[in-house]
Amino acid sequence: MIQDFLHLIEQHFFREYPKEGCGLLGVKQGKGHWLPCENIAEVNENFIMNSAEYLKYKRTYDIVGVVHSHPDESSEPSTPDINQCNSLGIPYYIFSYPEMDLTIVKPEKDLTELYGREYKFGVTDCFEAVRDYYLSKDMYIPNRILWEKEWYNKNTGLDYFCPEIVKQWGGEEIDLNDLQENDLITFRFESNVANHCGIFLGNDIFYHHAVNRLSGRENLYPFWVKFIDKAYRYVA
Numbered sequence: 466m467i468q469d470f471l472h473l474i475e476q477h478f479f480r481e482y483p484k485e486g487c488g489l490l491g492v493k494q495g496k497g498h499w500l501p502c503e504n505i506a507e508v509n510e511n512f513i514m515n516s517a518e519y520l521k522y523k524r525t526y527d528i529v530g531v532v533h534s535h536p537d538e539s540s541e542p543s544t545p546d547i548n549q550c551n552s553l554g555i556p557y558y559i560f561s562y563p564e565m566d567l568t569i570v571k572p573e574k575d576l577t578e579l580y581g582r583e584y585k586f587g588v589t590d591c592f593e594a595v596r597d598y599y600l601s602k603d604m605y606i607p608n609r610i611l612w613e614k615e616w617y618n619k620n621t622g623l624d625y626f627c628p629e630i631v632k633q634w635g636g637e638e639i640d641l642n643d644l645q646e647n648d649l650i651t652f653r654f655e656s657n658v659a660n661h662c663g664i665f666l667g668n669d670i671f672y673h674h675a676v677n678r679l680s681g682r683e684n685l686y687p688f689w690v691k692f693i694d695k696a697y698r699y700v701a
Contacts, residue, residue, distance in 0.1 A: 466490060466581055466679070467530065467558055470499035471565070477501045478534040478562045485512040487533040489519070490558070491526030492581045495678025498526060509536065511545075527681045529581035532558045540568040579672065582680040586614050591662050592625075594674035595649060598664050602647065604699050606634040617660040626651045626659035628695060636697030644696055652692040659694040 467474075467490060478486035481504060488501040500522050503515040512533045522528065531553065535541075540561040542550075547570060550557040554576030559568045579598055582589045596606055609625070616623040624630070628638055636649055644650075646667045651659040663673030666682065671689070674680035683689065 466497040466583075467532070467567075469497060473499050473501075474532060474560070475562075475565055478536075478560065481534070482562065483509045483536050485509065485534050485536060486562070487512045487514050487531070489514075489522055489526075489528050490530030490532060490581070491522060491528050492679045492681040493526045494683055495675055495681060497581065497679055499532075500526065504533075527577070527580040528555060529577045530556050530558050532560070534560045534562040536562045540566045542568060542570045546570060580679075580681050582674060584674060584676055584678060584680075586676075587612060589674065589680070590676075591674050594672065594680050595662050595664055598672060599647075599699060604647075606636075606699070617656040617658050624658040626662060626694070631695075631697055634699075636699045639696050639698050641693060641696050645698070647699065649697045649699065651694040651696075652689065653694045654692045661692070663689075665696070 474488065477488060484504050487504045488499060491498045491500050502518045504512045505515050506513040538561060540559045542557065542559055546557055546559060550570045551572045554572045554574055556572065556575065556577065557570040559570065560566065579594065579601065584590060592609055599606055612625055613623060616625065631651065632638070639648065644665050646665065648665045650663050650665055650671060652661040653659050654661050661675065663671045665671050669685050670682050671685055672682050
């Protein structure tokens, strides 16, 4: 995703030079965003991101990366970079400047692995997003069989999200008026059979991965609620 914003990031570093430039990578409604932030550090060889800006962005975006520059230095991470990366659980994207060489630092425990994923049917799609979400909660649903792509448009009777199959994964169907955090929702999106799924997170928010979009959180209302089919509850 960062490749889409290299020009904007470089411009931000230019404006901040000789200070370290910093910002965030965020996902909102399935699209990636570059979010430049103020560096309030008192010395040029460090960055301290403006906390008010960070919290503002965190309320409306899934934060999937912290970006900053090393002016007139290599992109090799410093000890504080590594420690802060592990503390936040968010990957660090460190650029040398002006060379724009990039080093990516992965945290020991990545808290963003569910967010900002590129869609690839059968590999990183809505089912895999749901399965990985449950695995992060120590809840397990079995691997699926190989699905036919766009089965819902072929009139072959295939229905991978029918209640009989979903219940085989271990979930129990519930009333849609009783939705709770971690419940699975299936959707019929412009189809006669359910063809999408996601996880209810509470307060009108759900997690999912739609076609041609990045994985992330989104509001159910006013768009997705129209396509809800059924809901299921899993217990760890």
